[in-house]
Amino acid sequence: xxxxxxxxxxxxxxxxxxxxxxxxxxxxxxxxxxxxxxxxxxxxxxxxxxxxxxxxxxxxxxxxxxxxxxxxxxxxxxxxxxxxxxxxxxxxxxxxxxxxxxxxxxxxxxxxxxxxxxxxxxxxxxxxxxxxxxxxxxxxxxxxxxxxxxxxxxxxxxxxxxxxxxxxxxxxxxxxxxxxxxxxxxxxxxxxxxxxxxxxxxxxxxxxxxxxxxxxxxxxxxxxxxxxxxxxxxxxxxxxxxxxxxxxxxxxxxxxxxxxxxxxxxxxxxxxxxxxxxxxxxxxxxxxxxxxxxxxxxxxxxxxxxxxxxxxxxxxxxxxxxxxxxxxxxxxxxxxxxxxxxxxxxxxxxxxxxxxxxxxxxxxxxxxxxxxxxxxxxxxxxxxxxxxxxxxxxxxxxxxxxxxxxxxxxxxxxx
Amino acid sequence: xxxxxxxxxxxxxxxxxxxxxxxxxxxxxxxxxxxxxxxxxxxxxxxxxxxxxxxxxxxxxxxxxxxxxxxxxxxxxxxxxxxxxxxxxxxxxxxxxxxxxxxxxxxxxxxxxxxxxxxxxxxxxxxxxxxxxxxxxxxxxxxxxxxxxxxxxxxxxxxxxxxxxxxxxxxxxxxxxxxxxxxxxxxxxxxxxxxxxxxxxxxxxxxxxxxxxxxxxxxxxxxxxxxxxxxxxxxxxxxxxxxxxxxxxxxxxxxxxxxxxxxxxxxxxxxxxxxxxxxxxxxxxxxxxxxxx
Numbered sequence: 001x002x003x004x005x006x007x008x009x010x011x012x013x014x015x016x017x018x019x020x021x022x023x024x025x026x027x028x029x030x031x032x033x034x035x036x037x038x039x040x041x042x043x044x045x046x047x048x049x050x051x052x053x054x055x056x057x058x059x060x061x062x063x064x065x066x067x068x069x070x071x072x073x074x075x076x077x078x079x080x081x082x083x084x085x086x087x088x089x090x091x092x093x094x095x096x097x098x099x100x101x102x103x104x105x106x107x108x109x110x111x112x113x114x115x116x117x118x119x120x121x122x123x124x125x126x127x128x129x130x131x132x133x134x135x136x137x138x139x140x141x142x143x144x145x146x147x148x149x150x151x152x153x154x155x156x157x158x159x160x161x162x163x164x165x166x167x168x169x170x171x172x173x174x175x176x177x178x179x180x181x182x183x184x185x186x187x188x189x190x191x192x193x194x195x196x197x198x199x200x201x202x203x204x205x206x207x208x209x210x211x212x213x214x215x216x217x218x219x220x221x222x223x224x225x226x227x228x229x230x231x232x233x234x235x236x237x238x239x240x241x242x243x244x245x246x247x248x249x250x251x252x253x254x255x256x257x258x259x260x261x262x263x264x265x266x267x268x269x270x271x272x273x274x275x276x277x278x279x280x281x282x283x284x285x286x287x288x289x290x291x292x293x294x295x296x297x298x299x300x301x302x303x304x305x306x307x308x309x310x311x312x313x314x315x316x317x318x319x320x321x322x323x324x325x326x327x328x329x330x331x332x333x334x335x336x337x338x339x340x341x342x343x344x345x346x347x348x349x350x351x352x353x354x355x356x357x358x359x360x361x362x363x364x365x366x367x368x369x370x371x372x373x374x375x376x377x378x379x380x381x382x383x384x385x386x387x388x389x390x391x392x393x394x395x396x397x398x399x400x401x402x403x404x405x406x407x408x409x410x411x412x413x414x415x
Numbered sequence: 416x417x418x419x420x421x422x423x424x425x426x427x428x429x430x431x432x433x434x435x436x437x438x439x440x441x442x443x444x445x446x447x448x449x450x451x452x453x454x455x456x457x458x459x460x461x462x463x464x465x466x467x468x469x470x471x472x473x474x475x476x477x478x479x480x481x482x483x484x485x486x487x488x489x490x491x492x493x494x495x496x497x498x499x500x501x502x503x504x505x506x507x508x509x510x511x512x513x514x515x516x517x518x519x520x521x522x523x524x525x526x527x528x529x530x531x532x533x534x535x536x537x538x539x540x541x542x543x544x545x546x547x548x549x550x551x552x553x554x555x556x557x558x559x560x561x562x563x564x565x566x567x568x569x570x571x572x573x574x575x576x577x578x579x580x581x582x583x584x585x586x587x588x589x590x591x592x593x594x595x596x597x598x599x600x601x602x603x604x605x606x607x608x609x610x611x612x613x614x615x616x617x618x619x620x621x622x623x624x625x626x627x628x629x630x631x632x633x634x635x636x637x638x639x640x641x642x643x644x645x646x647x648x649x650x651x652x653x654x655x656x657x658x659x660x661x662x663x664x665x666x667x668x669x670x671x672x673x674x675x676x677x678x679x680x681x682x683x684x685x686x687x688x689x690x691x692x693x694x695x696x697x698x699x700x701x702x703x704x705x706x707x708x
Contacts, residue, residue, distance in 0.1 A: 076673045083462030100676065104463040199657075249568045252549035379675045383655075390657040394570055 035088035141306030145341035147271035148366035166290035180266035199393035210295030302370035378413035460679035474683035495642035510593030531588030596630035632705035
């Protein structure tokens with residue numbers, strides 16, 4: 001009696017196991033479609049992408065594709081997929097990660113595809129964005145959009161302080177921050193700050209670029225101990241030290257957009273991502289935008305994202321079709337039409353009317369002098385840099401000393 | 416005998432049949448990765464590069480001269496040796512209280528246990544607010560005339576603030592273990608002590624503490640392991656900063672593997688961490704055995 005039961009159990013187990021394996025397998029072998037992965041940041045963005053993809057599908061019904069968004073830990077997930085040869089045929093890559101991915105030689109060179117697509121005009125892209133994904137004149141990705149750091153200012157606070165226009169240079173930035181830092185409830189501590197900044201390299205770099213400084217000079221050497229860099233850091237940190245700028249945490253906010261919305265500061269340095277946030281959370285706030293104040297020259301940092309393909313993509317030709325649509329005039333115009341991120345092509349910005357828009361024109365103006373902040377060092381350079389910034393801000397280490405120490409520490413991470 | 420043998424094999428086969436699936440998962444997702452870590456610790460293993468050169472002990476020699484590794488080791492040690500004793504004592508004390516016949520005992524037990532079953536991400540975010548400059552903690556401090564700091568962005572306080580959070584979340588969890596232990600102590604011991612004129616405090620130290628020793632061992636081992644592996648609170652609250660004040664071993668492993676693309680190096684750090692945990696547990700078992708009192 002017992003044996004048949006046992007056999008039955010065995011049979012069933014084997015059956016269950018087999019079906020599980022088969023099910024797993026069927027996920028893997030389904031490579032008929034071009035797989036596209038993106039991160040998920042907001043429902044609006046997801047909707048825009050899906051609409052753009054639907055438009056592509058209407059034009060190219062023969063190309064099958066599937067959109068596989070990655071809801072969290074995007075960079076980790078993509079790394080694992082690339083390492084196990086299961087990466088999607090097309091995925092997002094942030095400009096700051098591009099040097100690593102290009103160095104590791106895991107992305108598909110796109111020159112031959114771009115050359116074979118005559119209406120994919122390369123000179124239409126803003127050059128600094130295009131160069132972020134270029135190494136030794138090989139293109140490894142094409143930017144889909146960008147967002148520069150610009151200045152947001154609170155109109156009501158400016159009016160109250162009798163200031164008519166946003167600051168246009170460092171002196172004005174510093175003077176006006178001072179004027180706008182106020183103790184409104186009379187408890188002896190300011191509760192409205194002129195400016196909110198962060199102890200972060202990304203936000204420092206516009207000032208460095210404006211001062212003709214570099215983190216990594218074109219000869220590959222670090223420029224962080226050069227007078228131009230240290231001066232910029234001293235000015236930036238000076239705003240904080242003098243108490244006319246503060247950090248988001250100090251005033252109980254998570255990030256500068258939140259501080260700005262809650263009326264705790266008159267100015268912030270931020271990108272277009274603040275606009276939908278303010279609309280949704282603080283619709284009553286009356287704000288203006290401007291290009292960042294100039295130092296010796298204009299300068300800002302742009303954050304950009306490109307579409308890239310893995311080197312071993314099995315469906316590269318179809319993937320290129322999709323990619324050239326998404327980064328081409330038509331797809332990009334659809335994707336950027338709400339201005340959540342700005343088009344990486346000049347013609348699209350013109351077509352979408354961004355050059356005439358009272359808000360977006362400042363973004364487009366910034367695009368002319370914006371740079372993508374990239375450093376060609378072992379990846380640990382960034383955290384080391386942030387630690388050095390935190391030393392300056394939170395431990396009062398003099399900027400020149402912190403940068404000299406950072407330079408020495410980064411020796412180890414030179415490529 | 417023969418029937419017994421036959422039965423035994425049959426039983427074994429049946430047992431393994433039922434266990435097959437869980438065992439398969441355990442082997443595939445636990446045992447194999449654990450063993451594999453030892454292998455990749457000897458390689459320059461970058462997920463993104465197909466060539467993964469064997470480099471022997473180079474990861475370990477690099478480790479020995481990496482000051483961030485020592486900072487992580489120091490932070491983890493401060494964390495573990497700060498949290499474990501306080502947490503254990505607090506858990507025992509809470510259990511002792513909750514074992515008394517007091518009004519609202521069930522509600523209090525729940526209140527103390529809720530932090531343990533709340534997602535650590537949620538508690539971390541709540542404590543981020545509590546610890547912020549205009550947060551609840553500084554408000555309470557201001558009532559007694561103390562001006563607080565911004566606890567998480569101050570390099571001198573960040574680690575201790577996260578330690579306090581962890582003590583709060585896990586004390587309730589271990590309280591339940593101690594409660595179980597307390598309830599197995601025969602009432603006659605307390606009765607005899609009372610006849611001898613012992614007060615509550617003496618009963619606690621002379622009867623309760625020695626009698627729950629096996630539980631204490633269990634709690635200390637578990638919480639020590641948990642503390643050495645602390646990650647989620649750090650990841651959510653401070654990202655290892657400011658100025659590396661909260662970079663723990665686990666967080667350093669994570670950044671090395673996924674932010675610096677150095678899986679092999681991260682593996683070597685995790686092996687060192689595993690050795691430390693193993694040694695700490697061994698020392699406990701060797702010198703503070705659970706049975707003897």
